[in-house]
Amino acid sequence: MASRLTLAGVHAAYGAVRVIDDVSLHIGAGETVVLLGTNGNGKSTLMKCIMGIVRPSAGSIMAEIDGVHHDLVGRTTEEIVDLGIALVPEGRRLFPKLTVEENLLLGAFRRAARRELVRNLDVCFETFPRLAERRAQLAGSMSGGEQQMLALGRALMLAPKILLVDEPSVGLAPILVARMIDAIAAMKQRYKLTVLMAEQNFTQAIRIANRGYVIVHGKIAFDGASTEALNNNDLIKKFYLGL
Secondary structure, eight states: OOOEEEEEEEEEEETTEEEEEEEEEEEOTTOEEEEEOOTTSSHHHHHHHHTTSSOOSEEEEEEEETTEEEEOTTOOHHHHHHHTEEEEOTTOOOOTTSBHHHHHHHHOOSHHHHHTHHHHHHHHHHHOHHHHHTTTSBGGGSOHHHHHHHHHHHHHHTOOSEEEEEOTTTTOOHHHHHHHHHHHHHHHHHHTOEEEEEESOHHHHHHHOSEEEEEETTEEEEEESSHHHHHTOHHHHHHTSOO
16 A cells, blocks of 8 residues: 655754745655755755654644554654655765675664565665675775665665655766666655655656655745646756756
8 A cells, every 4th residue: 555745834943043944745655756956945854854853843744654644743763764764865874884785784674674674685686786796895885876776775675665865866977866766766666665855956856756846945936746847847947957
């Protein structure tokens, strides 16, 4: 059963600095939704709000997983992960002095994932054959593209229902960006995931997104009901297409 995520009127701040201002968005069952915005506009903070890393000062964050509704506000990150919500953070956040396999095993955090650990590891190596080749290599010695594969694989080890991906293209060469975006699409399709992806690379993101939002200064500046609507939006033309 596919999962949904709904944010309504979310506000968040770091001390006196407001970062998220009255944000509402919805990711429907089985959708891939892109959250577009340049650096410093609140994309990562919004992801952290969903994961319980940053607590909203107002608003609601609701997840529907396997037909059950869960209020995420006030839950710990551990509790949110245990529901089946996984985050691939910006910058990967791997354990550089642990091997590829050790990093993957640490991803099998929630109880449901631990029960299927061996199967999930096999699935991960099937999804990312390069990781199987590098399973004994230290994560910190891998290339940027390989590390991003590992970060995605670690999230896959969680056996998630909802996948949050924060800036998967950062620091990667253009050809690797395309491969990462394709890998996210393949994961979503194979495992019937609901995906929210924060990204600056508009051209690559809309290849796999069903629709998207543009966030500017912590507010949703545009709600695009389709990739065509995004393509025709003045903000997109200004900030991403140079028109």
